[in-house]
Amino acid sequence: MTYLTRAQLRREASVGALMPILMPNSSGKPTGHHLVWSLYADSKERRRDFLYREADNGKFYVLSARPPSDSPLFDIASRPFEPKLKAGDRLSFQLRANPVVRRKRDDGKTIKVDAVMHALLSVPAGQERRKARMRIAREVTEVWLRRLGETSGYQLSDLALEGYRQERLRRPGTPSVQFGVVDVVGTLTVTEPAVFLARLQEGFGAARAWGCGLMLIRRA
Numbered sequence: 344m345t346y347l348t349r350a351q352l353r354r355e356a357s358v359g360a361l362m363p364i365l366m367p368n369s370s371g372k373p374t375g376h377h378l379v380w381s382l383y384a385d386s387k388e389r390r391r392d393f394l395y396r397e398a399d400n401g402k403f404y405v406l407s408a409r410p411p412s413d414s415p416l417f418d419i420a421s422r423p424f425e426p427k428l429k430a431g432d433r434l435s436f437q438l439r440a441n442p443v444v445r446r447k448r449d450d451g452k453t454i455k456v457d458a459v460m461h462a463l464l465s466v467p468a469g470q471e472r473r474k475a476r477m478r479i480a481r482e483v484t485e486v487w488l489r490r491l492g493e494t495s496g497y498q499l500s501d502l503a504l505e506g507y508r509q510e511r512l513r514r515p516g517t518p519s520v521q522f523g524v525v526d527v528v529g530t531l532t533v534t535e536p537a538v539f540l541a542r543l544q545e546g547f548g549a550a551r552a553w554g555c556g557l558m559l560i561r562r563a
Contacts (some may be wrong), residue, residue, distance in 0.1 A: 346410050346546055348421040349551045350382060350400030375554055379403055381410035382419070394546045396439055406544065408555055426560070428536040433500070433563040435530050440549035441522045442487040453547060458483050459507065459523045480507035484525045489523040491547065492531065496538030502529035512553065530563050 375397040382405070383393055393407035405411065410421050442458040460485045466472045481504035489499045505526040512520045533539050546556030 345424040346407050347424040348405040348407065348411050348419060349377055350379070350403045350411065350417040350419050352416060360439065366543060375403065376552060379405060380415070382414055382417065382479055383409070385412060391552055394551055395554055396557045396559070397554050403532055404557065404559060426511055426540070428481060428533050428535055428539065430536060432533045433530060434560045435528070435563045437528050437559045438547060439524060439526050439555055439557070440484075440548040441524055441555045442484055444487070445551045450451050458487055460524065477504060477507060479496075480523075495542035496535035497531045497533055500530040500532060502527055510553070524550070524555060527533045
């Protein structure tokens, strides 16, 4: 069973007093990650089995393999995620993702690299790169999603880029982590329903622990 959950930070004064701690404005603090984990961390050994997306005003959407725990911080609405899909269905989608591609290093090892950042390296640094940034982000994301669809049970119809930014996460005792995030909307056609549903549950791209990879769908 898979569950889709909307979790909204409560608005009463007791929670509001904690908002500067729960949702600080300073960048580099993975607070959303920890807040969502609080709904699913029932043991120290538990591995992440959910995807999430942070929306505005303390709202989170979560796709998980089990229902969330009750929380004094959140108002929670959760239901089984059981879309009835067939080949040929057209869906609208929203996706926040970190597109990645595989590249071989000088030592012969194959690694995943951020697809947008990798493409931007071919553009001279400075004003020219800044001007090309959004165009390249859209082009790279479209190519990436089309190729992914070939093995993920869908065919991409159209795509619009809503934003691209770089995130830097700082955690005590470890080097900072930087990755690119695209926000896109579009439409797709389902070609293999079971394969597509499996991809939805697995997620798209990298940085899934940090709020990327969850595709939200509805019928077009």
